[in-house]
Amino acid sequence: RPALSGDVLEVLQDFKLRVLDAALSQRSAYALSAVRGTSVYGLGRAAAAAQEEVDRLVSAVVRLIEG
Numbered sequence: 001r002p003a004l005s006g007d008v009l010e011v012l013q014d015f016k017l018r019v020l021d022a023a024l025s026q027r028s029a030y031a032l033s034a035v036r037g038t039s040v041y042g043l044g045r046a047a048a049a050a051q052e053e054v055d056r057l058v059s060a061v062v063r064l065i066e067g
Helices: 003-014 030-038 042-067
Strands: none
Touching: 030 042
């Protein structure tokens, strides 16, 4: 992760906020999907890494909600 991400995570720890074990990277697939009016899933195999990140994020949120 870039240095800024590490700094942000440190600050969040000071607030005692729960940080998920999943994150979204800065990928061109996210911008491209917005321009095309679709999700990263609509971009097909070219956006596989972004799709995996979204899958991990959704799974982490579901685990959090389900407790």
